Amino acid sequence: MRVLVVENYQGTDLGNVGAALAEANAEIDVRKAYLGDRLPKDASEHDALVLFGGGQNALADDSHPYFPELLDLIRDFAHKDRSVLGICLGSQLLARAFGGINQVGGASEFGWHGVTLTEEAKTDAVLSAMPVAFPIFQWHDDTFTLPPSAVRLASSAVAENQAFRLGRAVYAFQFHFEADRAVVDYWTTAFADTVTARWPDWPERLPAEAARNAALADQSGLAIARAWVATIGR
Structure with missing residues (x-):
């Protein structure tokens, strides 16, 4: 199993996704596209594609000129029925790739927040075993409309x-299910200036919020990651 991981920002951490891929003995091919690493021309050499997040928006072609090429690559993986996973910015790029409308701003969430599954999730291969509602880490300002035919x-x-x-x-997740407690602690330190500029009380809030939410969020995130990895090659 060979999995292409596209990083769009510094400080990306594979977290729960990396743990699930390691359990499956996957070969991980990381391309730091934001630093100029070349993307494959198509999906022929990989069994799956993972797209991680970033501080930019999904329409930022001027500052990230590889985005159109990445959109074509996403569509090629989907056309070949390869598993695809987009998280945060990755989900927004997936929406764009298949005709959704990206909405920049107006949907800010940071920290552990609850998400609720839909009726359709009850029979979904990746989410059917999850509880209807659970806390998970969020860090985003943007959102999108559903692409045609998306569930x-x-x-x-x-x-x-x-x-x-x-x-x-082909799965898109706005929430950061890859972010276990270790990743959240790392982001809090690595992006301290950005975080405290917007949420100055976060370092003080973190221990109590983690005590309430982190264990269940970590468990949920790893379960989602394992279920998605199980779709690869099927």
Whole structure:
């Protein structure tokens, strides 16, 4: 199993997704596209594609000129029925790739927040074993409309489209299910200036919020990651 991981920002951490891929003995091919790493021309050398988040928006072609090429690559993986996973910015790029409308701003969430699964999620290969509602880490300002033919799988009070599926195994997650407690602690330190500029009380709030939410969020995130990895090659 060979999995292409596209990083769109510094400080990306594979977290729960990396743990699930390691359990499956996957070969991980990381391309730091934001630093100029070349993307494959198509999906022929990989069994799956993972797209991680970033501080930019999904329409930022001027500052990230590889985006159009990445959109073509996403569509090629989907056309070949390869598993695809987009998280945060990755979900917004997936929406764009298949005709959704990106909405910049107006949907800010940070910290652990609850998401609620839809009726369709009850029979979904990745989410059917999850509870109807659970806390998970969020860090985003943007959202999107569902692409045509997409199946909404999860929502929150701030962003109606928290997760969707296209076809068999193309999955988009607005929430950061990859972010276990270790990743959250790392982001809090690595992006301290950005975080405290907007949420100055976060360092003080973190221990209590983690005590309430982190264990269940970590468990949920790893379960989602394992279920998605199980779609690869099917």
